[in-house]
Amino acid sequence: MGANDGGGGYDYGNCPCAGLYEGRFIEVEMVVAGRNVVVTAIPQGECPLCSSQVYKMQVIERMESLMRADKPAAQR
Numbered sequence: 001m002g003a004n005d006g007g008g009g010y011d012y013g014n015c016p017c018a019g020l021y022e023g024r025f026i027e028v029e030m031v032v033a034g035r036n037v038v039v040t041a042i043p044q045g046e047c048p049l050c051s052s053q054v055y056k057m058q059v060i061e062r063m064e065s066l067m068r069a070d071k072p073a074a075q076r
């Protein structure tokens with residue numbers, strides 16, 4: 001884990017097309033509990049050559065846990 005590559009501390013490695021993923025931050029809009037929620041500052045890697053996009057595993061898990069909150073769990 002290199003600490004000084006400028007991509008927000010994330011290292012995405014190489015794309016299969018031989019490009020090098022560049023770290024950046026995006027916004028993702030998702031529906032949680034019936035409401036539109038915009039999650040900002042999602043770290044994402046994008047290949048400058050073929051535009052393929054990758055996410056870090058912990059980011060995917062975080063988005064999935066937000067999605068899971070979509071279930072009605074209001075009864076106590």
Ligand SMILES: [Zn+2]
Nearest residue numbers: 015017047050
């Ligand atoms: Zn690529």
